[in-house]
Amino acid sequence: MFSKKLRQRSCIACRGLDNRTDLIRTVLVGNEIKVDLNHRMPGRGAWLHSKCFLVAVERKAFNRSFNYEGQIKVKELEDYLKNLSN
Numbered sequence: 001m002f003s004k005k006l007r008q009r010s011c012i013a014c015r016g017l018d019n020r021t022d023l024i025r026t027v028l029v030g031n032e033i034k035v036d037l038n039h040r041m042p043g044r045g046a047w048l049h050s051k052c053f054l055v056a057v058e059r060k061a062f063n064r065s066f067n068y069e070g071q072i073k074v075k076e077l078e079d080y081l082k083n084l085s086n
Helices: 050-058 061-066 075-085
Strands: 008-010 017-019 024-029 032-035 045-048
Touching: 024 061, 024 075, 032 075, 045 050, 045 061, 050 061, 050 075
Parallel strands: none
Antiparallel strands: 008 017, 024 032, 024 045
């Protein structure tokens, strides 16, 4: 069995593979993107490099990943990423 650190995921924006510890897992709740810090929230997850946030928003990668039509709120994720850089 593989250890959790070796499991790789692809970023929804750049499509690059990376260890899941180096990516941020997000989950769609209603029409809001929530950050899943413990990787345990129910539902489909979308993985993202912190540097790829703007690309994901521009390309509507969240809509595609969650198969959601309509406006998705990314404020919580944006605030989380701002706090990471401080």
